[in-house]
Amino acid sequence: MLQGARRRIDLLLGRRTEFPPPRPPDREDAASLAEEVGRWFAGAEARFERIFLAGKPLFVNRHERALFARLADLGVVERIGPSIYQPCVRLFPLYGRFIATDLLSHESSDQVFSLMFEQVYLVRNMDVQAGDRVLELCLGSGVNSLFAADAAAAVTGIDVNERALAFARFNEALSPGTAPLEGLQGSLYDPLDEDRTFDLILVNPPFELVPHDASWFLHSDGGEDGLDVVRALLPDTAARLAPDGRFEIITWSPGGAHGPLLVDLLREHLPGMRLTVHMLDAQPLDEHVEQFREAPGYDAFRERLAARGLEEVYFLFVHAAPSPTPGVEVVTPTAEIETCRALADHWL
Numbered sequence: 001m002l003q004g005a006r007r008r009i010d011l012l013l014g015r016r017t018e019f020p021p022p023r024p025p026d027r028e029d030a031a032s033l034a035e036e037v038g039r040w041f042a043g044a045e046a047r048f049e050r051i052f053l054a055g056k057p058l059f060v061n062r063h064e065r066a067l068f069a070r071l072a073d074l075g076v077v078e079r080i081g082p083s084i085y086q087p088c089v090r091l092f093p094l095y096g097r098f099i100a101t102d103l104l105s106h107e108s109s110d111q112v113f114s115l116m117f118e119q120v121y122l123v124r125n126m127d128v129q130a131g132d133r134v135l136e137l138c139l140g141s142g143v144n145s146l147f148a149a150d151a152a153a154a155v156t157g158i159d160v161n162e163r164a165l166a167f168a169r170f171n172e173a174l175s176p177g178t179a180p181l182e183g184l185q186g187s188l189y190d191p192l193d194e195d196r197t198f199d200l201i202l203v204n205p206p207f208e209l210v211p212h213d214a215s216w217f218l219h220s221d222g223g224e225d226g227l228d229v230v231r232a233l234l235p236d237t238a239a240r241l242a243p244d245g246r247f248e249i250i251t252w253s254p255g256g257a258h259g260p261l262l263v264d265l266l267r268e269h270l271p272g273m274r275l276t277v278h279m280l281d282a283q284p285l286d287e288h289v290e291q292f293r294e295a296p297g298y299d300a301f302r303e304r305l306a307a308r309g310l311e312e313v314y315f316l317f318v319h320a321a322p323s324p325t326p327g328v329e330v331v332t333p334t335a336e337i338e339t340c341r342a343l344a345d346h347w348l
């Protein structure tokens, strides 16, 4: 709502609301730029948040001018007045890294996904082991892969959206991991050689339940029950895992009396694995799909979901690993959820 009002003001003032992806800094400049951004953030957190999280223009003082000129050269900000800059990206401070994503005013379907609770949870809880070959499907800004690259031997990220890969390249240049990030464009496992396997496959897939006739962002359009991309990737997942390979997913799943549909799908496609299901949140389905109430075909969409007995939507992180005792274990990590929420709520 607020974002819509802000966009209208931007348009009225003739300000641009969509920008090309930022350009990665040269290797020689990247470390000093990251340091300079880090110093500015530490000393002027409220000003950083104003421009890079709230998306508002900033009057830049004389101490900030050189940094903003560097950022403008890369397309991270745009100068709109003698000392006034507007953001071209959102920039999220996360455990020593700065991760760029699209502005919320970028309303085209290729918007690169913002950071929120889920990336904080994934980054803190993903099971990356030293020497792992990691694959992240649905790479987006690259945030999860860059943290994985601090421990892994090699990280590959795949996204269907070329714009996401451009952001991931920028983010890697600014805050590289120890291992390089190989970014590939394409759908799910398609860009990989047939025999390529991984020790850990991670995914934060498109997750919203979207009526057929509604147009929605590529990053969140999970089809009518939110699980289209999950259904497309699961049949090939076991074959892409090395012996002892693990699979981890964070997403929303509808469910009924018998629990989340996602767990049924994982049991079907990953037999022999033990699933540790972290229950992160749950919402009545009506509340979850409220944003589509005015979309074409909403009533029929809602009836079809009800006919399947789907009345709740669950937010889950699932860790799947081979085990002599396959099955499902459900945990509710209350303290960890609160820690992640405290950080992510700051970005809203």
Ligand SMILES: C[S@@+](CC[C@H](N)C(=O)[O-])C[C@H]1O[C@@H](n2cnc3c(N)ncnc32)[C@H](O)[C@@H]1O
Binding pocket: 113, 114, 115, 119, 137, 138, 139, 140, 141, 142, 143, 144, 158, 159, 160, 161, 164, 186, 187, 188, 204, 205, 206, 207, 218, 219, 220, 229
């Ligand atoms: C929810 S976002 C997650 C992005 C990132 N991993 C994160 O956690 O911030 C989902 C991403 O999946 C990508 N995507 C959608 N369909 C895809 C497909 N069939 N194959 C690969 N990527 C896809 C979108 O472009 C988007 O970047």
